[in-house]
Amino acid sequence: MDPDRKYPGFVDILKAIIGCYYIAKMNGYKFKIHFDTPFQLSKFLSPLSESNDWILSACEKADIDKLNISIGLMDYNGIGKIPQLTRARYQVRNFIGWNILQRNNMVGWEKKWHELYHELFQPSNYLLKNIAEFKIKENEYIAIHIRFVNALELAEPDFPQKPLNEVEKMNLISSCISKIKELESTENSKAVVFSDSNYFLSRCRDMDIFVLAGNVGHITYNQNDEIVLKMFIDLNMIARAKKVFSLRSNNLYASAFPLYGSIIGGKLFSVVNL
Incomplete structure (x- = not known):
């Protein structure tokens, strides 16, 4: 992860990581991740085993920094035969957050993606400690995720969507809350309700709908410790639900966040239209 680049949402980053790991694994390569920016990944996710330790050491990074990055680059756009790599050392510096398993129409890609993720990652002790504070057992709740982007407040300045007027906001909130109660x-x-809108989450609290503590934010714009921890807690709590639902409408965004939370957890995912 290059400190001079602006990265997309974390799920897009995860899709790129899992895709690159799959390419490395298919070629018999060891796989390492250098992820100290925009936050330290190893604070929240740990290697599953010593034999598949993905954390790049300072010595290994120093060796890679000596390589000429203009030599031996190839384009792979995520569709078609998985690249056959030579014995040279490979590094990925530019990526798009595509799921190459899905783009190649792999049958049962969700199961394979789940397996690859769990070959690499487990929650860190720090993350587990924070999740345990909620005292909510796995499979004892449904997860409902709603992504408003800018419909209720201007959360992502680079996204073309503009906030709705006050009447439209209230109607959208009312429709979402009605659907939550129906589910x-x-x-x-x-x-347990998850969203990218702090305003909506506060309204849920007012309506006695359960939401987790903490403020949400998008890591493209805000990488402080509270925001990043909240993101990891939300993703893992979605994975721990017995079922995962994503609410959709003309003013709601088709977020990949709940889908990949469900895949990490191996849980049923459903889209619900308002």
Whole structure:
């Protein structure tokens, strides 16, 4: 991860990491990640085993920094035969957050992606400690995720969507809350609600709908410790739900965040239209 680059959301970064790991694994390569910016990945995710330790040491990074990055570069746009690498040392410096398993129409790509993720990662002790403070057991709730982007407040300045007027905001909030209560009833289970809108989460609290503590933010714009920890807690709590739902409408964004939370957890994912 280059400190001079602006990166997309974390799920897009994860898709790139898993895709690169798959390419390395198919070629018999060891796989390492240098991820100290925009936050330190190893604070939140740990290697699953010593034999597959993905953390790049300072010595290994120094060796890579000596390489001429203009030599031996190839373009791979995520569709077509997985590249066959030579014995040269390879490094990835530019990526788009595509899921190459899905783009290559791999049958059962969700299961394979789940397996690859869990070959690399487990929650760090720091993350587990913070999750445990909520005292919510796995598979005892449904997760409902709603991504508003800028519909309720200007959260992502680079996104073309503009906030709705006040009447439209109230109607959208009311529709979302009604659907949450409906899903709780039909699933006969308490919901934990996740969103990218702090305003909506505060309204949920007012309506006695359960949301986790903490402020949300997008890591493209805000990488402070509170925001990054909240993101990892949300992703892992979605993975721990017994079912995952994503609410959609004309003013709601088709977020990949709940989908990949469900894949990490190996849980059923459903899109629900308002």
